[in-house]
Amino acid sequence: MYAYDEIDRTLVNERVAEFRDQVKRRLSGELTEDEFKMLRLQNGVYLQLHAYMFRVAIPYGTLSSKQLRRLAHVARRYDRGYGHFTTRQNIQFNWIKLAELPDALADLAEVGIHAMQTSGNNTRNVTSDQWAGVAPGEIEDPRIWSEILRQYTTLHPEFSFLPRKFKFAITASAHDRAAIKVHDIGLRLLKNEAGETGFEVLVGGGLGRTPFIGKTIKPFVHGRDLLSYVEAIMRVYNQYGRRDNIYKARIKILVHELGVEKFAAEVEEEWQQMRDGALKLDEEVVEDIRSRFYYPTYEKLPHMPDELRKAAQDPKFEAWRTNSVFPHKAQGYAIVTISLKPVGGPPGDATADQMDALADLADKYSFGEIRVGHEQNLALPHVARRDLPELWKALDKIGLATPNVNLISDIIACPGLDYCSLANARSIPIAQELTRRFANHDTANLIGRLHINISGCINACGHHHVGHIGILGVEKNGEEVYQITIGGRADEKAELGTLIGPAVKFDEVADVIEDVVEAYLALRARPDELFVDTVKRLGVEPFRERVYATR
């Protein structure tokens, strides 16, 4: 956990007071909607189909139990008793009233939570690996650098009115859980030969209507130069980024149009002029930030305690453990991923009761800490393996022990047309039907790791381009139809999926996905060849043939 200092607390409280005044002036008519819109967006307030939607930041996906309880309070007091965890380590409340928003923000501010820059054309919530600080083999905790970037970008005047929104993601592990290759700036933490910390810098990744995989523009930027190099990138973007066309305004378009070599050269030239200036990070500053992260004191515990050995006799527990429990850097401990994908439920949603109960479990079993991942699941990062059986029973009681993490029903989905004013088609009902189709745990296990991502429009909030199977809802002649792509992935081998054929109707989507999966089971070289690897080996044609031969 990171401990905010007085500057942070003052900033957040001042922001609440400022927004309270802005809302008051809007409701009195002193501000028009045109004047107010940008102000509300900069505080995470959108207008959706039924109501305002309030997006709250969870920087680098780290929450304390106290903060999670406060999110539950906001869900219960100001909304309809639940929240929706997003693909960028935010939580959204769907039914909030503008008149009550300042009070909700004030309640959140008391525990150091805010909604600054969760919308608008500025730098957004800096995201990271949800296993940061606990993953075995991690080079260094990436949240230290995420926090430096958070402080640097928050309310930065030069980057508050960018051509478009701007997103950072950081990872420090070989396996990328932060999807850095589909972010405007992706940072992969490395050590150089001297053992010094630095970053491979990728630029121009992104999804939406024009998807691109990010490209490396510098293989190693020393940690002390991170801010100056990032600022050089932002300056080049600010100077050349298109402001005349919203669809061409993201940095990915600029990188594509300039070419990565030219873009990198522009950044380098800018950087050389400023690299030794005020943005050079002193080791003391980094150490100060590092010192404000506090870590649990782990006990010396056995890897295979008796409690776990005994519980392994229960097949239900084993089914959950196999898919939900992951290795930890400390012996005797585990990272536990908590699926927010119940069979028939909306992906990523948690009720206020569940949030409260999970906060209690975090206190009891995970040193009061919870993580949020981009797959719209939660995690308890410090669970003693001896406690796993008891934790599982407690999670099961609150509907949070679905044993489907990384399996076919662990679906990423945007809110879609049920909530979103931009959507053309519904996402959640498609996800719900698919979770029912693949509810049989043995079948899901047989299929193995397979990520389905669903978006209700081309803006791609459900990351359909990088789903092993991607589903994109579009509207055609007043009807919802869905395009299916396969072969995408969001990890260190990130790729965009390939369309398999014409769009299919709402009622046909689950049948088509079943056909794709059956084709995979028939075509895979061995039982452990993952779906994406089969698609990589064979291409989309066999899948296309299977789906469309009889349609």
Place this chain on the structure above:
Amino acid sequence: MTSPLEQKKIKIAGPSIVTANRTWDGAVIYRTAGQGWSADLADAAIVRTSDEARALLAESVADDLGAIGAYIAPVEIGDGGKIEPGNLREQIRRSGVTIGLPANAIGLPVQA
């Protein structure tokens, strides 16, 4: 959502209404013939020509304090003059999400 400016170019193809969201709470509302707003689609003023639609939209947009994001939406007039939404988006705005809320889906009580 189509902006009011762009809607000046739009010609309606059938009976239409003007809808928006209420400023203070974001609730879905419909412009009435009495130059007010109602949360009930049944109270909406029906327009049948493009000129009528543009006029109703102009008066709706002028009420910046009461409503935001006003736009023209198609409706269908059923038996007995009952007004029904003309597309799925408007059906969802009128009737709510097409899914069970998460509390229902996992068997926990919904918080009011």
